[in-house]
Amino acid sequence: MVTELKTDNSFELDILKQLDLFFVSQNEEENKKLPEQLDNYFNKIIYSTFDKNPLNLIKNEKSKNLILLINLDSNNTIKLLQQLDKEFKKQLNIVLLIDSTNIDLVENSFLYNVSNYLLKPLKVDFLIKYISKLIKEKEIKVQEDTKTKELKIYKDLLDKQNLISETDLEGNIIYANEIFCKVSGYSKDELIGKPHSIVRHPDNSSKIYEDLWETIQAGNVWKGKLKNIAKDGTVYYVKSYISPIFDNEGNIIKYVGSRYLITKDEEEKQTLKKYILQQKSQKVKKENELESKYQDMLKKALDSKDKQIAIFVAELHSEIKVLRSRIEDDKGRILNLEHKLANSEKKCDADHEDFLQKLSKMRTTTRVSYEKYERFKKQNDALKEKINKAQESIKVYQEYIEEYRHKIDDLNDVIKSYEDDKKKAAEAAAKK
Structure with a gap:
């Protein structure tokens, strides 16, 4: 009967459903020993043996979310690790299944990109939780690398402008x-x-x-x-x-x-100020000229009686209209220039402020991602330390096993000698 792994973490299950598990072993019989309930958690499980050239099968797999579970039981495993290291560098997640009979192979595997070691018999719940943790760590690292690249792009843009x-x-x-x-x-x-x-x-x-x-x-x-x-x-x-x-x-x-x-903007401002002052100066000058002309014409009109007064009033009215029109046009141009300049400054300030806010958020995100990565790295280091201790324990157990094997062999010799003596005694008794 297949046992369903119980977990309330739907996020973990979603992660696993996106993964393909590639299991490599010495022979088909080993493949059959892989727990059946793993089928319920991965997108698919691909089985292979060392004699089927697993490297080509892995290369042909289009999935980017691949977990390699390899049975460490011969030098074929080390050879495959060498090939994978050469072909994929450190892009694959490799987990080795080990037991107490292959300590030397474990030591040789340290030279290659192995994510972790799991002791046989394989415990499904531990494998599931470990792979979930491994993928989450990798995702955080990818996010951190992405943010770092984006931050570099922003920094380069900032440096150039x-x-x-x-x-x-x-x-x-x-x-x-x-x-x-x-x-x-x-x-x-x-x-x-x-x-x-x-x-x-x-x-x-x-x-x-x-x-x-x-x-x-x-x-x-x-x-x-x-x-x-x-x-x-x-x-x-x-x-x-x-x-x-x-x-x-x-x-x-x-x-x-x-x-x-903003040197150009400031120069334009200074030019605009000079223009406004010039316009004001010209306006005062025009008004003074008009006042002088008005006084002269008024004097002449008074001397020439009614006809000249009428001509003077008409010319004065016409001149005032022209001057007022020019003044209004100048005011409009000045206001338009001031409006354009103000809009340009606002847009420039807004763009720069937006850029700085994005840069600040990017720095914060990068710092948080880095802190998370450091925490996971410490956990991973602790896990590696546990593995090293487990490997030391395996060596000790291996020595115990060898010692007990010798004792069993000695006992077997004693039993065999006792049975031979008993048989001889029986045969001697039969002859009598």
């Missing part, structure tokens, strides 16, 4: 990317170890930096616009995001600054 620098807790530069060096005009050697104020423009208010330090030392991100000065005296503007970096205990260990250039 932004001025990045890192400082210690005193504000001394400990890292600067290529763009930061290029814009500031300093080499990395000239920047490392120097205070970040090396690029500070004297026009910036000291209150800005007081607020900056209060913010980041409190564990928050500081955002703002800064005016910097390069090594050759060139002025450049940046929108800065400066964030503290924490260790696993929540202590600040350094600060990272991400900046993007």
Whole structure:
């Protein structure tokens, strides 16, 4: 009768149902000894023997979720492990079934990618739980690798587009990317170890930096616009995001600054301000000219009586209409330029803020994944230590077994000698 493994963990069962179990043994009789209830937990079970070239069968399997369960009972197993190691490197999950008669083979198998060893007779519940744990560990490792790759992509993008620098807790530069060096005009050697104020423009208010330090030392991100000065005296503007970096205990260990250039925007702002001032100046000038012309024409009109007054009023009214129209047009253009500039700044800030939030989430996810991986690694190391102790116990038991075998052989000799003596005695008694 087949015994159903009872488990309330549906997640474990879902994992197992996605796996193919590939069992390799010395002969077909060994295949029949594999517990029948395993069929209920895996997608499929593939049986093979060493004489059927299992390597080719494994290579032909399209499944990415393959568990190899190999019976360690001859040098054929070691040969297969060599082939698998050469062909697949460390991509396969290999579990060896061992007993107390193949200790030397176990030691030889340590050279290859074996995930674990299980003692015969095979216990189904232990195998199921172990494989579930193995797959979950592998999944966590895959997720960690994926997050690490994504984080590297984000970092590369950030490095290519932004001025990045890192400082210690005193504000001394400990890292600067290529763009930061290029814009500031300093080499990395000239920047490392120097205070970040090396690029500070004297026009910036000291209150800005007081607020900056209060913010980041409190564990928050500081955002703002800064005016910097390069090594050759060139002025450049940046929108800065400066964030503290924490260790696993929540202590600040350094600060990272991400900046993007807004020099062009600032220059456009300055140009726009100049344009507005010019427009205001021209408006005042026009109004003064109009006032002067009005006074002159008024004087002439008063001297020339009614006809000239009428002409003056008509010309004055026409001129006022033209000037008002021009003023309204100028106002519209100025407002339109201000609106476009404001929208551009908002979009740029929003995009950068979104990018930094994604980067922050990625860092958190990576740290959590790494902590999980470390926990599983410690559990795995503990399991390996137990296996090593079990192997030592196996050796001791093997010695006991050999000793008992010798004792049994001695007893068999004694029994045989006793039976021979008894037989001789019986034959002697019969002759009498």
